[in-house]
Amino acid sequence: MAEYKGLDGNEEDIDPYFGIAKLDEQLKGIPEKKIVLISASPSVGNEVFGYQIIHKNITSGVKVLVFLNRTSPQSYLTDMKDYDFPANDNLFILDAYSGITGIKSDETDHIKVINNPYDIEEVKSKVIGALGNGYGLIVIDSFSLLADFFNFPFVLSFIDEIKNAVVSHNSAAVLLFTDWGYEKENVDKLLSKVNSTIEVKGIEKRVIFGQYFAVLKCDWVKEANALSSVLFKAIKPGGIKVYFPKILVTGPTDAGKSSFIHSASKDAVSVDKLGGTIALDHGSVDFKGYRADLFGTPGQERFDPLLKMLGEEAIGVFLIVDSTKPEQFPRAVEMLRKTETYGLPVVVIANKADLKGALKGEEIRERLHLDSAITLIQTVAENLSTVDPNQPTKLKSEGINEALSALFKQLT
DSSP states (O other): OEEEEOTTOOEEEESSOOOSTTHHHHHOSOOTTOEEEEEEOTTSOOHHHHHHHHHHHHTTTOOEEEEEOSSOHHHHHHHHHHTTOOOOTTEEEEEOHHHHHTOOOOOOSSEEEOSOTTOHHHHHHHHHHHGGGOOSEEEEETHHHHHHHSOHHHHHHHHHHHHHHHHHHTOEEEEEEEOSSOOHHHHHHHHHHSSEEEEEEEEEESEEEEEEEEEEEETTSTTGGGOOOEEEEEETTTEEEEEEEEEEEEOSTTSSHHHHHHHHOSSOEEEEETTEEEEEEEEEEEETTEEEEEEEOOOSGGGHHHHHHHHTTOOEEEEEEETTOGGGHHHHHHHHHHTTOTTSOEEEEEEOTTSTTOOOHHHHHHHTTOOTTSEEEEOOBSOGGGOOTTSOOOBOHHHHHHHHHHHHHHHO
């Protein structure tokens, strides 16, 4: 049984599961006897979704079968490894690609060859027959190629046989499908036969400048149709990450903006002069399946003309204040106004909570006139004895993680 821990830190047993942030949080994995279709537009691949689902399950002890007609088993396993998803003994492949290309493939205990992948009966018998061998999950990559090799009436009837098999053997299935402009009536029939459809598309304006996935339907979650689209990035190594393209980190001078960004990110950079940030900090955060780009603002008033520009296109805010300097609190609120980020999801970080004279959380909340719904997190230095006034101070991970979880939950 797989163990999944979401942003709220709660552990859940899910078997099998997606291994992709937001999907597991909202859909609670893939129940037995269910079929999931991951439908992609031609401009955006869905293969990494397959790799990630496979890897998360095989590493959790789930036996997984892959029907593969898109590429060779060797290339498939290499590509998985490039995303940091190495195979193990729980992964088994039915190789239809070698028969399509005429390239000889040596069978192993984990790779079995379909000799004639153009033979409908052989394809069906090999796939359906294999499901009786204790697999918890079957992944078909690619289901759209089956429609190309044969026809839509075949794939529609094949789904019925797969459904009967997964119900009979208490397993689940994931079908990777690319819509290459098939007739809408056929695609609609396909979607009607599966239990859940996840759409993967690009945001296009002459070029693709973003990718998203969305749950179009899911018959085991009551409010699945209300789920919003989620931006993502496919990162090598790392796989599918829910992506927040711009989160602003703002607050008064010396409140700890650079310390927060450098503590949250492994690749943070700052533009500074004499120890104070004069332009911006930037860092990328990887956290529990999420990727976010943090952008810091300078705190000095002489840079206020930059604040509006820096706040543009931000989707969330970390407001950093110094717990020992309540006289700066009005400036913190003013910076929210000048960045024009009022109304966005916000988490207030009360930094330096370990220093003498630091106010308690409730007093900070009162002096900032914070609504009860706004989250306030107190952060402290990892080691006060090593603090260098000319370098960002490393903050303890507990406060950083709590802040990231709080804002990311608001954003999704």
